[in-house]
Amino acid sequence: MAQLPTVAIVGRPNVGKSTLFNRLVGKKLALVDDRPGVTRDRREGDANLLGLEFRIIDTAGFETDDPQTLPGRMRAQTQAAVREADVALFMIDARAGVTPLDEEVALWLRGEDTPVILVANKAEGKAAEPGVYESFGLGLGDPVPLSAEHGEGVVDLFDALRPHVERDEDAEDDTGGDDEEASGPLKLAIVGRPNAGKSTLINQILGEQRMITGPEAGITRDSIAIDWDWHAPDGTVRPIRLIDTAGMRKRAKVQDKLEKLSVADGLRAVDFAEVVVLLLDATLGLEAQDLRIADKVLQEGRALIIALSKWDVAADPPALFQGVRAALDEGLAQVKGLPLLTVSGVTGRGVDQLLQVAHETREAWSQRVSTAKLNRWFERAIEANPPPAPGGKRIKLRYLTQARTRPPSFVLFGTRVDQLPESYRRYLVNGIRRDLGFGSVPVRLTLRAPKNPFD
Structure with a gap:
């Protein structure tokens, strides 16, 4: 399909940019809180405004700190987003009126080539009227009064955006109608403890400073999804x-409300991923929290890869x-042999190998075994290791079938299966992984007994 036009939302902190972003994408993707500066990295999503489709970018609040500081690095990301966009929505807080920082942002935007639409947010009620009138003085044309929280003013926003993002109805689809791959893009999530090097690694993969990085722990707050094409070796x-x-x-260490929201957002990202890379800081080694994160990923049925970061x-x-390696095999005994790789977000060491293994792991996670081969x-x-006979009564296992993929899930039918020991169940699961090409991906096995018509 043809690439969607891009719209970037900019403005000083806490004017409601993420609230508008969430409304346009129809989901609560961006974290929203009363305190300023919640958003740090660029977040992108597919927006639909009264049938008008475009790619929307939520940016960090514009601040004037030194470029080497965290706010300064956030500002650089915002500036890059505006320069790549087809149009920018410059948002102010109508209730607060025009501030000196608003004027500085407007001055910067007037010097850019990207078209700008001025949006006066929080414009519901008479208290916002003075701020709306004041915004005419920013030199960016007539403002669009809007309430991102309540959805007021979206028709005016539609009218303002339409000339910049409406598609040419006569344009041909530039793909020539080719079907997408059945598997689609690999959904790859990077997780780990704070300051393990996740954003640095992603920047190295992309070949650009797409994510804000630095020595401060906990810079990333939102889960940021980026579509990218890997040119494999x-x-x-x-x-x-x-x-x-x-x-x-x-x-126990997570007390701040915003950090709780960030962690919950990360766990949701795991749910939507196919393969998850757990990044460990090589300078710290494996800690108990890493095993907790890994166990959570496996419980969700995601394919897991362990990568040792900062290997340089x-x-x-x-x-x-x-x-x-030994600690993983002991702490995650249910999936021994998880891929363990070494990478460096600074030098790029191991990046291609990581992506190759991720694709191979997804292939195993997605495969289906025919019922004939399975049985x-x-x-x-069963012949090599018959099931036990608790109390002298034999457990009869009849047949096995694969119920689903992603994660691979199997159903075992037999009589008295409720008395099958957990050790025998693990024997079957480990055999499925080892002999049928599933490797270390999580495999689920459900036991079913036929219904007794006389019960």
Whole structure:
């Protein structure tokens, strides 16, 4: 399909940019809170405004701090978003009126080539009227009075945006009608503790400073999804949706409301991912919180890869790798043999290998085994290790079928299966992984007994 036009929302902190973003995409994707500066990285989504379709970008609040500071790096991301957009929505708070920072943002926008639409948010009620009139003085044309929270003024916003983003009805689809791959883009989420190097790694993968990074822990707050094409070493081009998430600390240490929202947002990102990379800080090794995050990912049925980040500065790499490998096999015994890779977000070491393994893991996570092949394996497994007979009564296992994929889920039918020991269940699951090509992806096994017509 043809690429959608892009609209960037800009303005000083806490004027309601993320609220408008959520309304336009129809979901609460961006974190919203009363305090200023919640949004830090650019967040993108597909918007629909009264049938008008476009790509919307939520940006960090514009501040005038030194470029080396966190607010300064946030401002650089906002400036990049505006320069790449087809049109910018410059939002002010109509109730607060025009502030000196608003005037500074307007001065900057007047010097850019991107068309600008002035939006006076929080314009419901008479209290906002002075601010709306005052905004005429910014030199950006007539303001669009709007209430992002209550949905007032969307028709006026539609009229203002339409000339900039409406598609040419006669334009041909530039794909020539080719069907998309059945599997679609690889949905790859990067998770881990704060300051493990997640955003730095994503910047290295993309080849640009797309995510804000720095020595401060917890910079990323929203889960940011980025569509990108990976040019693999074999010459193929593979679409990937990269998802950067907020750092996940131990629950007892998470007291701040905003951090709780960020962690919850990261967990939702895991739910929507296909493959999850758990990034460990090689300078700190494996900690209990890493195992908790891994267990959560596996419980959700996602395919999991472990990556040791900052490998370029790791001390005694061979001993560290072997120690982490042993600790993973012990702490996550239910899925021994998880892929363990080494990467560096600074040098780019291991990035192509990580993406290759991610695609291979998704393939295993998505595969389906025919019932005939499955039951040939099942008969051999039972013959090699028959089920026990608790209390002298035999457990009869009849057949096995794959109910679904992503994650691979199997149903085992038999009599008295409620008495099948957990150890035998693990024997079957491990055999399915080992012998049928599922590797270390999570495999679910459900036991079913036929209904007794005389019961």
